[in-house]
Each structure stands twice: as structure tokens, then as C-alpha cells.
Amino acid sequence: MESSTVLVTQNKVNMTFLKVKQNAMSLGLIAFLISSFSLSANAADIAAGKAKAEALCNACHGPNGNSQSPDIPALAGMPPLSISNTLYYYREGNRKNPIMTPIAAGLSNAEMKDVAAYYASQAREVTHTTKPENVEVGAKLAQQYNCTQCHGPNLLGLQHIPRVAGQNHDYLLTQLKGFKAMTRADMDGNMSSAVSAIKLEDLVLIGDYVAGLKSQ
Ligand code: HEC
Ligand code: HEC
Known part of the structure; x- marks a missing residue:
């Protein structure tokens, strides 16, 4: 893609999101989101995300993010932004959990985007059968x-x-x-x-x- 096209698309996504969320968002999150879309930031690195996830996350979140534990969420096939935002919320204390808060505290913004890109690219395996x-x-x-x-x-x-x-x-x-x-x-x-x-x-x-x- 032309970089100008990328910029336009990214700005559009950014603006839509900011419009919906502007009342509730902290400045830190706005900065985080802008860095998510900015051309100067490195694109998410799926291979680096996979390595990180396999080392630190998949023991709980399951193979490729298909958690085998009923009370641990699956991450495979989630939109990448929903994963990276959530990690950011844990790190900054907006969402609290005794397990995830300290884990997210150890991740940089770039690492959050990398693991998010990796999980987003994985297929979800669904085991539950609806009555x-x-x-x-x-x-x-x-x-x-x-x-x-x-x-x-x-x-x-x-x-x-x-x-x-x-x-x-x-x-x-x-x-x-x-x-x-x-x-x-x-x-x-x-x-x-x-x-x-x-x-x-x-x-x-x-x-x-x-x-x-x-x-x-
Ligand atoms: C020791 C087990 C464990 C490890 C290791 C772990 N998680 Fe979690 N994770 C959990 C649990 C339990 C929850 C649900 C917490 C809650 O209710 O807020 C969770 C929630 C999440 C969520 C929120 C998902 C949602 O649907 O809202 C994300 C994103 C996440 N973890 C990413 C990661 C990443 C990335 C790593 C590795 C860097 C990781 N986790 C490592 C147990 C773990
Ligand atoms: C107005 C928009 C909106 C509507 C309507 C809505 N959701 Fe949500 N939902 C969200 C947002 C935004 C989040 C993320 C909240 C957060 O983490 O702070 C969310 C989070 C969730 C989660 C937590 C997912 C996770 O991985 O932790 C579940 C489950 C959920 N929604 C189910 C539903 C169901 C079922 C309905 C209909 C009864 C519904 N939602 C209606 C916007 C909506």
C-alpha cells in the first residue's frame, strides 16, 4: 500500500474511535492509540509476538490462544486493538486482575501490539455446544x-x-x-x-x- 493511503485509512480509523470514546479516554490512552497507528511506529511484528506469547502467555491462554481453561479467556481471533487496549488497561490499572496486572506491567507498548497481532491472526477453536x-x-x-x-x-x-x-x-x-x-x-x-x-x-x-x- 502507498504510505499516503495507509495514513488516510489510519486517520479515519483513529477519528472514528476517538469520536466514540472521547469522553472516557485518558490522554495516555490517546497517545497509545496514536502510536498504534502512527507510521513512525514499527508495524506489529507477529513473529516477535508469537515468541513472547509462547514464552509468557500460552501456558494459560492455551495453544495459539485457544484457552483450555473455562475461566481463562481465549485470545485467538480477537481484533488486535481489543487485545492491545486491554493489556494497556491492565498495565495502567483501569482494569484490575491479580494475574494479568503484573503480567501487563512487564510489557512495552510495542510488545502489546506484537502479541495482539499474533493472537488476532490465529483461528479460534470453539468447544462449547449451545443447548x-x-x-x-x-x-x-x-x-x-x-x-x-x-x-x-x-x-x-x-x-x-x-x-x-x-x-x-x-x-x-x-x-x-x-x-x-x-x-x-x-x-x-x-x-x-x-x-x-x-x-x-x-x-x-x-x-x-x-x-x-x-x-x-
Ligand atoms: C497465569 C495465567 C495467565 C498468564 C500467564 C497470562 N494470562 Fe492473560 N489472562 C489470565 C486470566 C485469568 C484472565 C482473565 C482476567 C480477568 O478476569 O480480568 C486473563 C485475561 C487476559 C486478557 C483479557 C482478555 C479479554 O477477553 O478481555 C488479555 C488480552 C490477556 N490476558 C493477555 C495475556 C498476554 C498477552 C499474556 C502474556 C504476556 C498473558 N495474558 C498471560 C491468565 C493469564
Ligand atoms: C454499545 C456497545 C455495546 C453493546 C450494545 C454490547 N457490547 Fe459488549 N462490549 C462492548 C465494549 C466496548 C466492550 C469492552 C469493555 C471493556 O473491556 O471495557 C464489551 C465487552 C463485552 C464482553 C467482555 C468480553 C471479554 O473478552 O472480556 C462481553 C462478554 C460482551 N461485551 C458481551 C455482550 C453481549 C452478550 C451483548 C448484548 C447483550 C453486548 N456485549 C452488548 C460494547 C458493547
């Missing part, structure tokens, strides 16, 4: 509550918004309950407001539906 009676009604609820508007038509994520299709069931449901209880970090409040009106039993149903989505 047959939840398939149709789950899809309906995901439309009704706008999950598909933000997370994309197949819930594969979009820019900074994480992929939720085929996420490990227990982790996914814990996050949904956490957003409802307002105990899970929520950078712009979108998720807590998205789930606030959903009854717990419907949230469980949506969790079962989303965790079984196999679309790539």
Missing part, C-alpha cells in the same frame, strides 16, 4: 439487546470491541454478570448499560448462545 433450545432465542436476544450492533453481526468483534463469539463459556458468563453488577471494568460504560435491563436468566441464555458460536 439446542437456546440457538434461535439466543440469536433473537442478541439482536434485541444490540449485542450484534457493537460486537459485529457475527459477534467477532470490531476494532477495540472484543470478539465474544466462541469465547469460553464460564469466562464469558462471569464477565456478563460482572458488567451487570458493575464489578467488571467497563471503559465507556457501554456494557453495563447494555446488560442492565437483561434478566439474569436471559443473560445465562445469551451466554450459552454466544459461547457456542463457531463463525470465524
Whole structure:
């Protein structure tokens, strides 16, 4: 690609994101995002990301980011920006977790982008099977509550918004309950407001539906 085309595309992405998020973002995150897109920063290095992930991350997040532990999220096939932003949030303390906070503290911005690029390029392996009676009604609820508007038509994520299709069931449901209880970090409040009106039993149903989505 011509570098001018790259710049225009990147600015467009940047502007859309900044417009949506401008109220909630810290200056540090803005600087981080700009460095993510800036031409002067090195492009993400997938090979370096793979080496880092294999050394430091895959023991928990599974082979190629397909976590085998129900309560540890899969990272394979996530949008790269959603991974690098989340690592940034852990490092800066916006999202807290006793395991991930110290791990993210050891990563530079460039390393976050490298591991993000690596995981984004991996295929997701989905193991959860949705209960047959939840398939149709789950899809309906995901439309009704706008999950598909933000997370994309197949819930594969979009820019900074994480992929939720085929996420490990227990982790996914814990996050949904956490957003409802307002105990899970929520950078712009979108998720807590998205789930606030959903009854717990419907949230469980949506969790079962989303965790079984196999679309790539
Ligand atoms: C000891 C196990 C362990 C190791 C090692 C580990 N993680 Fe994690 N990771 C977790 C757990 C558990 C969570 C869920 C934490 C939470 O609920 O906030 C998590 C969450 C994440 C998330 C958030 C995912 C999401 O869907 O929001 C990202 C991104 C992540 N880890 C990346 C990494 C990277 C990159 C490395 C290596 C540099 C790494 N992790 C190493 C256990 C681990
Ligand atoms: C207005 C936009 C919006 C809507 C509507 C929305 N989401 Fe989200 N969702 C987000 C954003 C943004 C995040 C990242 C929040 C963060 O980490 O701070 C997120 C995060 C999540 C997570 C955590 C993923 C992870 O890897 O940790 C789950 C699960 C989730 N959403 C499921 C849903 C479901 C199910 C619905 C419909 C009931 C829904 N979302 C509706 C924007 C939205």
C-alpha cells in the first residue's frame, strides 16, 4: 500500500474511535492509540509476538490462544486493538486482575501490539455446544439487546470491541454478570448499560448462545 493511503485509512480509523470514546479516554490512552497507528511506529511484528506469547502467555491462554481453561479467556481471533487496549488497561490499572496486572506491567507498548497481532491472526477453536433450545432465542436476544450492533453481526468483534463469539463459556458468563453488577471494568460504560435491563436468566441464555458460536 502507498504510505499516503495507509495514513488516510489510519486517520479515519483513529477519528472514528476517538469520536466514540472521547469522553472516557485518558490522554495516555490517546497517545497509545496514536502510536498504534502512527507510521513512525514499527508495524506489529507477529513473529516477535508469537515468541513472547509462547514464552509468557500460552501456558494459560492455551495453544495459539485457544484457552483450555473455562475461566481463562481465549485470545485467538480477537481484533488486535481489543487485545492491545486491554493489556494497556491492565498495565495502567483501569482494569484490575491479580494475574494479568503484573503480567501487563512487564510489557512495552510495542510488545502489546506484537502479541495482539499474533493472537488476532490465529483461528479460534470453539468447544462449547449451545443447548439446542437456546440457538434461535439466543440469536433473537442478541439482536434485541444490540449485542450484534457493537460486537459485529457475527459477534467477532470490531476494532477495540472484543470478539465474544466462541469465547469460553464460564469466562464469558462471569464477565456478563460482572458488567451487570458493575464489578467488571467497563471503559465507556457501554456494557453495563447494555446488560442492565437483561434478566439474569436471559443473560445465562445469551451466554450459552454466544459461547457456542463457531463463525470465524
Ligand atoms: C497465569 C495465567 C495467565 C498468564 C500467564 C497470562 N494470562 Fe492473560 N489472562 C489470565 C486470566 C485469568 C484472565 C482473565 C482476567 C480477568 O478476569 O480480568 C486473563 C485475561 C487476559 C486478557 C483479557 C482478555 C479479554 O477477553 O478481555 C488479555 C488480552 C490477556 N490476558 C493477555 C495475556 C498476554 C498477552 C499474556 C502474556 C504476556 C498473558 N495474558 C498471560 C491468565 C493469564
Ligand atoms: C454499545 C456497545 C455495546 C453493546 C450494545 C454490547 N457490547 Fe459488549 N462490549 C462492548 C465494549 C466496548 C466492550 C469492552 C469493555 C471493556 O473491556 O471495557 C464489551 C465487552 C463485552 C464482553 C467482555 C468480553 C471479554 O473478552 O472480556 C462481553 C462478554 C460482551 N461485551 C458481551 C455482550 C453481549 C452478550 C451483548 C448484548 C447483550 C453486548 N456485549 C452488548 C460494547 C458493547
